[in-house]
Amino acid sequence: MRQENKNEVLEIDLITHLKKLWLNKKLICSICITFFILGCIIAYSIPKTYKVEVTLSLESGQNGSNNNLAGMASILGIGSIGGSGQDAVNSTMFPDLIQSTPFILEMYNVKVTPLKLTQPISLSDYMDTQKKPWWSYVLGLPGKAIGGIISLFSSEKEINENRIIDPFRLTGEQNGKISAIKEALSASEDKKSGMTIVSATFQDPEVAATIADSAVVKLQEYIIDYRTRKAQEDCNYLEKLCKERKEEYYKAQKAYADFMDANRNVVLQRTQAEGTRLQNDMSIAFQIYSQVETQLQVARAKVQEAKPVFAIVEPATVPLGPSGPNNKIIIFFFIFLGFAGSSFWILFGKDLWTSIKK
Template sequence: MEENKQYKEMIHAEDDELVIDWMGILRKIIAIRKTLYKAAGVGLVIGILIALGIPKQYTVSVTLSPEVSGGNSGSSGLASMAASFLGASVGTNSPDALNATLAPDIVASTPFLLELLDARVVSQDQKIDTTLTAYLDEQKSPWWSYIMAAPGMAISGIKSLFDKEEEEASKDSIQSGTIQLNEEDAAKLGGLKKAILAEPDKKSGIITLTVTLQDPKVTATMADTVVSKLQQYIIAYRTRKAKEDCEYLEKLYKERQQEYYDAQRHYAHYVDANSNMVFQSTMAERERLQNDMNLAYQVYSQVAQQLQVARAKVQEEKPVFAVVEPAVVPLYPSGTSKKVIVIGFVFLAVALAGAWQLLGKPYWQQLKEALRKPQE
């Protein structure tokens, strides 16, 4: 019985510790209401400054579904029909080396972004008609970014004395197969990497391209341009090997064709010149030239068939793209609303001021008193 009584007393003690004095907290809040009003005013001013400093941005999303040929579906085309004459397989069962999961890496690659800088864009109000690289220079930035960029601008001004040397080095590096960017172009590419995103769905293979810029018409135009460039890049990648094989067979075809025509011409000239001759040596030479002509024709015919296979393979390797959701000019800006930003800063200022007055300040006073006692 005594143990149960002690246990109940402990429970009541714990319950008493968990009781919150709401009226006491309310009285403390009322006591510091003037401080909270000031904090709300400060938060309101800061929120307005931040909200007005953030430029409007528009987002356009495009859904792209690549239908890549693969498996045995391509084996029933023209390439397999041409290959049947040679008794060889087309070889379309190899796995796809460029799938939807690589789309983000392609879109964020430096060569891809450099090609986008030359794209032509027109603003919604028709006042801007220039290239993307010039448009990026005219985009607005938050006011605090100029303050943060002031030291970098001073350093870049000093480095501008060496611009000529940098340009010459840049030209040499481009010619040698590398890419060297100055600070301005590197900053633009860094901004584009954040503004242009690609999100692939591994299950369905659908690619969602998202472009975020400050003008709705420019955003939609760039979204369409990114889709077109991505299609061209994937098609060029998929058909590169087939085109190289086709170009090689084109060259080989012309060479074998010329060899056959030469052998045919030699045979015809020899027959015309020795049509009345019945010597054994004449007959042997005629037979040799005829065999050379037949052999040249066989090689020429085989190369011609392989060329037809290669031409069909180039067409079969081209992936087909279906644009599920095209680029549409947005009507409203994206991102967080200015009202939400202002309300958020007001709430944050009031919460911080209240936490300091109710919790931080008492503990700070206790800490200062504790530090003074050893000295006394």
């Protein structure tokens, strides 16, 4: 019986609320229309953006080639090389790497050609041309007024110096552009497939495609440079050492040849001993030069094997349509907000306000 009474009370309350809303349907409709107009203003004030995604897969050439390098080293008669095959840089670091300030500064002067322009401009100059919603200009008026006053007391030399990028000490304008580029660039990893998705979102489709492609290229250059740096340093050192040992061998060879030519018909024991010594020096120099040359060949192979392979699964293409904002969702949200707000006011707000006044 108690359960039936509760159900009846709930049904009565629900019917009462629905009747109350129906009696105030004109107020609800007017508020919904107002919020619909407000939603349209907000939705169409947000600039359109275009998003380009590039999908790539990183395949390390080092880990799978250590066996080949070890086999090559054993055939040539030198110690094992190739290390443990562990690498400090992998695809999980791409999101943090692409959001780092040094990486963004490399993108700062990338040349882009927006649809409305015929001449390419730098990305930093393009960021000044991106549109903003009208309310951002209203909210930024106090800051612009303060900046204008400060600019009156700053010299032309200081203004020119602000255009020079110092990563250690960025200006407010430079920091704002870098933050905007960081928001436009992103990278994520698909844990199932192990692929990396690099995305760029800008208000111009050509710029979005160009920056996405450039970001992937610079990302590849950074990873290749990082993974081959140690091997390349070893290779450069061995090339220098090989050149020195080659010169020493040629010098010992020339000394032995000159001595033998000068003492061709001499049979003195002292002369023979000196010839034997020079021949041994030449043989030792040749052995050292030969070993260093062998190590150099292996080091060159190690540099090549250490280079990672990037497979571009989905390249950058110019988008045909904008990716945002979704005007329908924004307008529907505002209509729902107007309906929910007006309903709450009719059902509970009036009584609550009356009780507060009393």
